[in-house]
Amino acid sequence: MAKFIFVTGGVTSSLGKGILAASLAKLLQARGLKVTIQKFDPYINIDPGTMNPYEHGECYVTEDGAETDLDLGHYERFLNTPTSQANNVTTGKVYQEVIRKERKGDYLGKTVQVIPHITDEIKRRMLLLGENNKFDIILTEIGGTVGDIESLPFVEAIRQLRWQLDPKDYLVLHLTLVPYLSAAKELKTKPTQHSVKELQSYGVQPHILICRTEYPLGEERRKKIAEFCNVDHRSVIEALDADSIYDVPLNLKNEHLDDIVLDKLGYTNLPEPNMDDWMDFLEHHKHPKEEVHIGLVGKYVELKDAYISIYESFIHAASKNDCKVKIHRIQSEKLTDKNVEKHLHILDGIFVAPGFGNRGIEGKISAIRYAREKKVPFFGVCLGMQCATIEFARNVLGIQDATSREFNEHTENAVIDLMSEQQKVKNKGGTMRLGAYPCHLKKDTLAEKAYKAADITERHRHRYEFNNAYLEKFAAAGMMATGIHPDKNLVEIIELQDHPWFVGVQFHPEYKSTILRPHPLFVDFVAATLAYKNRMGK
Ligand code: GLN
Numbered sequence: 001m002a003k004f005i006f007v008t009g010g011v012t013s014s015l016g017k018g019i020l021a022a023s024l025a026k027l028l029q030a031r032g033l034k035v036t037i038q039k040f041d042p043y044i045n046i047d048p049g050t051m052n053p054y055e056h057g058e059c060y061v062t063e064d065g066a067e068t069d070l071d072l073g074h075y076e077r078f079l080n081t082p083t084s085q086a087n088n089v090t091t092g093k094v095y096q097e098v099i100r101k102e103r104k105g106d107y108l109g110k111t112v113q114v115i116p117h118i119t120d121e122i123k124r125r126m127l128l129l130g131e132n133n134k135f136d137i138i139l140t141e142i143g144g145t146v147g148d149i150e151s152l153p154f155v156e157a158i159r160q161l162r163w164q165l166d167p168k169d170y171l172v173l174h175l176t177l178v179p180y181l182s183a184a185k186e187l188k189t190k191p192t193q194h195s196v197k198e199l200q201s202y203g204v205q206p207h208i209l210i211c212r213t214e215y216p217l218g219e220e221r222r223k224k225i226a227e228f229c230n231v232d233h234r235s236v237i238e239a240l241d242a243d244s245i246y247d248v249p250l251n252l253k254n255e256h257l258d259d260i261v262l263d264k265l266g267y268t269n270l271p272e273p274n275m276d277d278w279m280d281f282l283e284h285h286k287h288p289k290e291e292v293h294i295g296l297v298g299k300y301v302e303l304k305d306a307y308i309s310i311y312e313s314f315i316h317a318a319s320k321n322d323c324k325v326k327i328h329r330i331q332s333e334k335l336t337d338k339n340v341e342k343h344l345h346i347l348d349g350i351f352v353a354p355g356f357g358n359r360g361i362e363g364k365i366s367a368i369r370y371a372r373e374k375k376v377p378f379f380g381v382c383l384g385m386q387c388a389t390i391e392f393a394r395n396v397l398g399i400q401d402a403t404s405r406e407f408n409e410h411t412e413n414a415v416i417d418l419m420s421e422q423q424k425v426k427n428k429g430g431t432m433r434l435g436a437y438p439c440h441l442k443k444d445t446l447a448e449k450a451y452k453a454a455d456i457t458e459r460h461r462h463r464y465e466f467n468n469a470y471l472e473k474f475a476a477a478g479m480m481a482t483g484i485h486p487d488k489n490l491v492e493i494i495e496l497q498d499h500p501w502f503v504g505v506q507f508h509p510e511y512k513s514t515i516l517r518p519h520p521l522f523v524d525f526v527a528a529t530l531a532y533k534n535r536m537g538k
Contacts, residue, residue: 002130003169003265006158007141008206010195011177015212016248018071020175020239021141022078023249027258029079030273033136036129037075038087039068040122041143042150046092050429057305061459061511062087065435071141073309073511077316078249080514089125091150097121114153122157123164137265146174147198159203168266174199174206175239178213178221187215189225196229207264208235208257216240235260246282246515249275281319281515288324292529293346297367297384298353299360301329307353309510310381316518317526325526335363340370348538349377349501349529352384354461354508358407365391377501377528379521382462385494385504386416389466392479392496397470406464417467419490425463433460437485439492439507445482446503447493450524456483458492458507465506466491501528 005024009017018039025035041048048056049067060073068088075083098121102112129138142158144151162170176192192211199206209231211217217225217238226233237255242248252258253273262270294314300306311327318325330343332352344350350371352364364384368391371378380388386404393402393415404416425431436457441448448454468489471481483493483505496502503521513519 001166001169002133002135003137003171004126004130004161004165005137005139005171005173005261005265006161007139007173007175008146008155008158008199008204009142009144009175010146010198011179011191013145015175015177016245017141017143017175018074019245019248020173020210020252021071021139022074023252024173024257024261025075025137025139026078026249026278027253027273027275028137028261030275030278031258031262031270033270034134035079035137035139036081036083036087036135037072037079037139037141038083038089038126038129039071039141039143040126040154041069041088041090042148042154043090043143044092044095045090046096046429047088047090049432053300053306054303057303058308059461060309061434061461061508063436063459067430067434067461069143070305070308073312074245076511077309077312077514080516086125086128089122091153094118094121094125094153115156118153119157119160122153123161126157126161146195146202152202155199155202155204162204168264171208171261171264172204172206173208173210173261175210175212178211178217178225180214187213187217187221189221189228192225193228200230205230207231208237208260210237210239210252210257212239212241214241244282244285246278246285249278250282277516281316284319284322285315288318288322290323290530290533291326292323292348292526292533293326293328294349294351294526294529295328295330295344295347295367296351296353297330297332297335297364299332299355300353301331309508309513310351310353313510313513313519313522314526316513316515317522320518320523321526321530323526323530325529330367332360332363332367335366337366337369340366344370344376347376348533348536349379349525351525352378352380352387354382354384356383356406361387361407365394369395372496372499372502375499377525377532378499378503379501379525380504381510382506382508385506386464386466388502388504389415389474389479389494392474392477393470396477396479397473404464415467415470416464418463419465422463432463435459437492437507439483440486441493442480442482442484445480445493446495446501446524447482447521450520452520455486458505458509459511460507462506466494500532501525 029035047067058070063082066085072083222236314325364387393399402413402415405414478497481491482495492506494504509519
């Protein structure tokens with residue numbers, strides 16, 4: 001039987017519940033336990049796939065093709081184990097299932113209500129990953145802040161599970177904020193007291209409080225929080241602001257969070273966590289020998305969460321290369337062929353981001369032209385690869401009006417075209433080419449050298465693809481398809497001959513990069529930028 005830890009948040013949003021859950025899970029995993037994390041989001045969308053990055057940040061894609069909350073990316077990066085469809089549940093999914101059952105007649109004769117029907121469905125999903133003995137511990141993060149109207153059914157489900165599960169299999173962690181008032185020069189515990197009271201008013205008593213704070217809490221304040229919130233004194237955990245999210249597991253370890261959790265769950269005699277690999281990563285991360293400058297050209301650069309997996313992949317790859325990657329966020333909308341040199345000349349590498357729609361496309365194409373002509377290392381992901389194809393068609397093959405069907409439905413030269421299986425698709429939600437697909441790599445290519453393998457799988461999220469009608473023309477002029485979907489013959493990777501490092505991929509490598517397994521293409525791209533920097537004598 002699996003044990004369940006629920007993580008709620010109070011006072012404000014953005015306290016880092018996802019990082020907290022991932023960090024605790026990491027410490028438990030490092031003691032030999034099989035751990036997974038799931039996220040319950042209170043919004044009514046079925047998934048975040050239809051949301052704008054400005055609304056929701058990045059949409060993270062799992063192996064089995066779920067479009068999910070970006071916290072699942074943190075879970076995978078920390079734990080190095082894949083998540084799945086079942087790891088992200090939304091209010092929309094819960095209602096969809098209950099309404100489906102109502103129509104089928106499963107509740108014939110009854111009034112269908114939030115309690116018990118919605119809460120029963122929430123509980124069923126909360127316990128789902130505990131079946132089949134795959135995991136020892138399942139952490140469940142509840143999105144939003146306690147007190148929000150829309151998360152009430154989730155909190156009620158947690159309350160009910162208290163009576164359904166063995167007390168040794170059930171734990172509630174509450175993350176709160178202890179703000180510092182600079183005028184009073186004091187940390188204030190009242191918001192924490194109120195947010196715990198709120199939770200208690202729903203019938204949920206947290207076992208452990210994690211207090212985010214800018215300054216050390218001090219013994220007196222810990223005692224006060226413990227007494228007012230009905231938790232034992234050692235279960236008030238201080239979570240000081242950290243320099244890096246990768247310090248958080250170690251900081252929580254210093255506070256003995258893992259010992260307290262295991263004690264409450266009835267575990268005895270587990271070995272101390274083995275964090276050797278993690279420490280090794282951190283050592284390289286914190287003591288880089290060199291620095292390279294990489295431009296991230298995209299249209300959501302103002303918002304860090306929009307490309308979170310990409311930023312994190314660069315951190316993993318930098319540590320592997322013993323260097324620091326300084327990312328320059330470049331708004332693609334402001335780039336033109338005329339000003340591109342001014343914006344990009346200081347860079348050692350150019351990365352062009354994924355995306356949808358034609359805003360900023362011409363700027364991306366200008367950046368790619370610059371990278372190709374000046375032989376600056378280039379890495380394009382999904383839309384970035386598609387733009388590299390368009391750039392090559394226009395400026396090398398001389399097809400002036402080359403574009404993607406996404407930007408011009410009636411074009412005569414769609415070098416990127418709608419995939420055949422997408423042609424009948426009408427609905428927008430969950431209908432792209434999603435999840436992991438195999439790819440065969442050609443011999444003696446940058447891709448094969450980076451992966452050190454001939455067959456790989458990577459995760460996708462797109463509707464358009466390289467138009468094979470142009471394949472021969474591209475190859476004859478020096479842009480090669482170096483990775484191909486073995487059955488459907490789809491072009492998944494393109495490379496330029498006669499360029500030190502120019503790679504475009506139709507998939508999203510950033511979803512698979514973890515601390516312990518930095519993604520080979522990011523690692524190799526960063527190595528190419530280091531080589532470029534040295535070659536240029538920078
Ligand atoms: N808009 C492009 C497509 O749907 C690229 C998608 C992406 O970059 N994820 O094919």
